[in-house]
Every structure is written in structure tokens, then in C-alpha cells.
Amino acid sequence: MIEFHLDSRSGVSAYLQLVQQVRRALRLGLLDEGDQLPTVKDVARQLAINPNTVLKAYRDLERDGLVAPRPGVGTFVTRTLTDNTLAAHGPLRTDLQRWLSKARRAGLDDESIEALFMTTFRAASEEDIA
Amino acid sequence: MTTALRTHELGKRYGRSRHWALKDCTLELPAGRVVGLVGPNGAGKSTLLGLAAGMLVPTAGRIEVLDEGPSSGAEHQARVGYVSQDAPTYRGMSVADHLRIGSHLNPRWDDALVRDRIDRLGIDLRRRTGSLSGGQRAQIALTMAIGKRPELLILDEPVAALDPLARREFMQDLMEAVAEQDLTVVLSSHLVSDLERACDYVVVLVDSEVRVAGDLDDLLASHRRMTGARRPSDAGPAGHHVVTASHTDRQSTLIVRTGGPAVDPSWDVTPLGLEDLVLAYLRGDASYERPRPTVEVIR
Numbered sequence: 001m002i003e004f005h006l007d008s009r010s011g012v013s014a015y016l017q018l019v020q021q022v023r024r025a026l027r028l029g030l031l032d033e034g035d036q037l038p039t040v041k042d043v044a045r046q047l048a049i050n051p052n053t054v055l056k057a058y059r060d061l062e063r064d065g066l067v068a069p070r071p072g073v074g075t076f077v078t079r080t081l082t083d084n085t086l087a088a089h090g091p092l093r094t095d096l097q098r099w100l101s102k103a104r105r106a107g108l109d110d111e112s113i114e115a116l117f118m119t120t121f122r123a124a125s126e127e128d129i130a
Numbered sequence: 131m132t133t134a135l136r137t138h139e140l141g142k143r144y145g146r147s148r149h150w151a152l153k154d155c156t157l158e159l160p161a162g163r164v165v166g167l168v169g170p171n172g173a174g175k176s177t178l179l180g181l182a183a184g185m186l187v188p189t190a191g192r193i194e195v196l197d198e199g200p201s202s203g204a205e206h207q208a209r210v211g212y213v214s215q216d217a218p219t220y221r222g223m224s225v226a227d228h229l230r231i232g233s234h235l236n237p238r239w240d241d242a243l244v245r246d247r248i249d250r251l252g253i254d255l256r257r258r259t260g261s262l263s264g265g266q267r268a269q270i271a272l273t274m275a276i277g278k279r280p281e282l283l284i285l286d287e288p289v290a291a292l293d294p295l296a297r298r299e300f301m302q303d304l305m306e307a308v309a310e311q312d313l314t315v316v317l318s319s320h321l322v323s324d325l326e327r328a329c330d331y332v333v334v335l336v337d338s339e340v341r342v343a344g345d346l347d348d349l350l351a352s353h354r355r356m357t358g359a360r361r362p363s364d365a366g367p368a369g370h371h372v373v374t375a376s377h378t379d380r381q382s383t384l385i386v387r388t389g390g391p392a393v394d395p396s397w398d399v400t401p402l403g404l405e406d407l408v409l410a411y412l413r414g415d416a417s418y419e420r421p422r423p424t425v426e427v428i429r
Binding site: 006008011013014040041044045046047048049050051052053 | 163164298301302303304305306308309310326327328329330347350401403
């Protein structure tokens, strides 16, 4: 069983935080196929949040084929998200470090680097959606 | 039943007072939701809740609670739970006495549920409620209201007098009850932070009038803060409804209700949290539905 936490200052909606925490637990292997998620009632109580928020998160995970409800029993994991991209992390990090030194040589400070990265990242994600 | 509370041009004046504690209140609150009623002190929140609970008689307009008039007999009263602002209990009587009264007066009283809750709260049934802490008394009042198994639970500033821990415990208990029962909750607060996680529907009441009401997610999705170079007027981009506007010599900041995707790239557009959204309506002179002729400065 996992336990949820909410960060009220993150700007991310509560329901999305729940979704992200389940996905992360699936990726890290904290949750396995057949494992049960905390019941809606338990999460509502523990976090003092609206049960509909929890339902919304669980429905989202269900739509992605990660969990399935068993009526009267609870919600269970149906698929894991074990990460098979780990092997690629090393080379990507080296590339990124190279890019970072290049950016510094060009005179960018931390803030400009972060802003440049975030705007490029957002623009790229928006293109993906479009 | 899909509507828990419906009002039409509802108004209330107390005694011979000329002052409307609530006026022209037209609202429709969906059933099965947790509705947060927000507004500054004196906005009319308690009056609206008192009318909904059948404790007050309207001076003008109509009100329907659970598809009936508010005071249509004891059977109807059994469907509505109401806890007023000071979480009243009979201070000289024990918790057990309260439960006895509750079970006698309420046809649908759930004694097992009530005892289980009080057990978990760790409150001795023999104690007089006058000797309990404010938080414990609020919990007893909530437990009594939930114990009658209402369809609509009305809570007037339930956590205002509680410390942060008691506040949290109260909201935990309330959310658990919502998960367990088929229940519509209307609770008021002058603090948005009390409501942010608990509510999925929000009503902002200012100066006896409803400024905005709607599904929380819809409201958050349809409101944006726009900042950009100083504009000559308060008018926003076409199709956007300006809630508030402020200007410096260089910059204009607007809180808008969007009528679609923002098209003008000269504005920097960011989402709003519930607190900022509510504050905009508390400050702003524009209502959700129609423009207001007067500007009121509140707090």
C-alpha cells in the first residue's frame, strides 16, 4: 500500500498530484501488478480532500490502463511502468552537461539557462500535442 | 434529485431593519457536491445558510431545499443537518445525553455510526460537553449532524474557532462522511484555504449578493491572470470578461474569465489558484453574470 501526500504550494491540482504519485510508484516498483491502491474513503480521510478528487484521479489511471476497480473491493494495479529507459540516461546526461558548459561559455547565468530550457521544453510539448 | 438547493431572488431583512442581509440571491446548488460558500464577514453567508436550514423565514423570493420548501414539516427537517457557527451543545449535559436526545428526535438516527465516531475521537461519553475543548465540541456537533443521516448537511463556519490540528481532524472526518454517505455538503468560511481541498463547487458571496458560483475545476480552467504592457483602459482582449484590472505606469494586470483560448501573444497568461480567483471577485466590481453598477471596497 502506498501513502499519498499533497503539496499545496506546488500549483499542481490535487487530483494530478495523486495521479503522478501512483505513476511514480509504478515506475519505481513500489507498486506491482495486483497491488491495491488505498480506498477512496481512506485517501479522502487521510488528506482531508474531496472524495470526488480521488475518484477523478483513479478514473484517470484507469483510462490509462494502469489500474482497474473491483466493485465492492477496491482499486488494483493492472500494469506496471517499469522504466526501460534507464540505459539511455547516462549518454543523455553527458549531452546535457556538454550543452550546459556551452551555455555558460556563452555567458548565460542559471536563471537564463532555466528560462531557456523551460520555454523550449514547453514549446516542444505543445508541438507534440498539436 | 439533482438540485440540493434552489433559490430565486431570495432576500432577507431582520426585523424592521432596512438593511438587506441577503438580496436577490438566485442560486442552484447541485446535489452530491461539497459546496464552499466564501465571503467576508457580514456578506450574508450565515443568513443564506439559516434560510436553507429552515431556521429563518425569507423576506422576499423563493427557496427550495431538496426539492421542497424549507420548512415543510419534521420529515423534511430530518433530511437536513445544520450546525450553526458556534457548534452549540448543551454544556451541562454529557455526550451520552446528547446521543440519547439525537436518537429520540431523529427517525433515521444511526447510533452505531455515531458511537464509532465518538470512540475514534477518544471522547469519554460521560463527560459534559461544557468541559470539552472547542475542537471536541465541534466534532460532537458534526457527529450529531451526520448521525441523523441527512441528505443535505449545512455547516456554518465549522472550523473558524479551531486550531490547525482540530481543523484538519474536522475536515478529515467530514470528507470521510462524504465518501461514505450520499451527502451534499454546504459549508461556509471566510478562509479560502479551509475549502480549497474539500470543495468541488464554490459560491462567492459579497455584500449580500452572489458574485460568482460554479464548479471549482470549471472556474479554475476559465480564469486567467494576464500581464502585459500598460493599456489605456481596463478593457481586455475581445471575448474575455475582465474581473479586475490594475495598472502601473508600465504594466497592466487583468484577471479575466476567458471566452476561449488567448490569442494575443503580447499578454503573458498564467493560471490562477482558488485563493486569487476568490480575491479577484471579492475586490472586483464585476460579477460573473452581469455587470454591477456600483463599486464596493471590501476589506
